[in-house]
Amino acid sequence: MSNADPAPDEVDCRASRFAGVLQAREVPLGGPRAMRVRRTLPARQRSMIGAWCFADHYGPHDVANATGMDVPPHPHTGLQTVSWLFQGEIEHRDSAGVHAMVRPGELNLMTAGAGICHSEVSTPAATTLHGVQLWVALPDSDRHTGRDFAHHVPEPAAVDAATLRVFLGELAGSRSPVRTFTPLLGAQVGHPPPPPPRGGGGPGRGP
Structure with missing residues (x-):
């Protein structure tokens, strides 16, 4: 694995029975003057949650x-690496020849x-950037598996008063086809947007 943090905290990677709330710490992404992110894992109290x-x-x-x-x-x-955005656009390039947008x-x-x-790299189209970057550790049996890249657009599903998008694993009848090497769940759960006002006609939508 790799860690771009120039001065990472020391982490004890031994098994832990820690149970509680992990507090995120703010770190620069790629240098002291770079965009800052809130990092929850790894933490002093716990280095992993399952394969995350x-x-x-x-x-x-x-x-x-x-x-x-x-x-x-x-x-x-x-x-x-799991890239998931709420707002913005990021350009991905890798040494396997993949060029894709997040x-x-x-x-x-x-x-x-x-x-x-x-x-x-965030693109000029991104005026606001909001998202998460997650890593999943491969089990020892698959550490040297071939390089790969998957793109998936999960269909939103209504569950009670929430909107559910399952991007890894399975939840409430929604299942992601993307392969992981250990059982995982990754999902965005949010409240649906309010309906447009009656008779007012919401903002127009272009082609």
């Missing part, structure tokens, strides 16, 4: 007039396997 070994939450950042995401090519090994509500899952390099 890394969790960054960033934004909402106004990047129209400020520095956006600019992470130069860097290596990974033995993991999968957009809200669309999963990009990169499998590093034995090794891969990739870069992530």
Whole structure:
């Protein structure tokens, strides 16, 4: 695995029975003057939750007039990276020849396997950037699996008063077709937007 934090906290990776709330810490993404993110995993109290070994939450950042995401090519090994956006757009390139965009509500899952390099840069189309970057540790039996990349757009499903988008695993009858190497669940759960006012005719939508 890799960690772009230039001065990471020391983490005890031994098994732990910690149970509680992990507090995120703020770190720069790629340098002291870079965009800052809130990192929950790894933490001093716990280095992993199941196979989840890394969790960054960033934004909402106004990047129209400020520095956006600019992470130069860097290596990974033995993991999968999960990119999920709420707002904005990020350009992904990797050493396997994949060039893809990360957009809200669309999963990009990169499998590093034995090794891969990739870069992530917010695009000029992104005026606000808000999302999460998650890592999944591969089990020892699959650490050297082949490099891969998957893109998936989960259909939103209504569950009671919530809207559910399952991008990894299965929940409430929704299932992601994207392959993981251990049982995982990744989903966005939110309240649906309010209906438009009656007779007022909401804002027009272009083609």
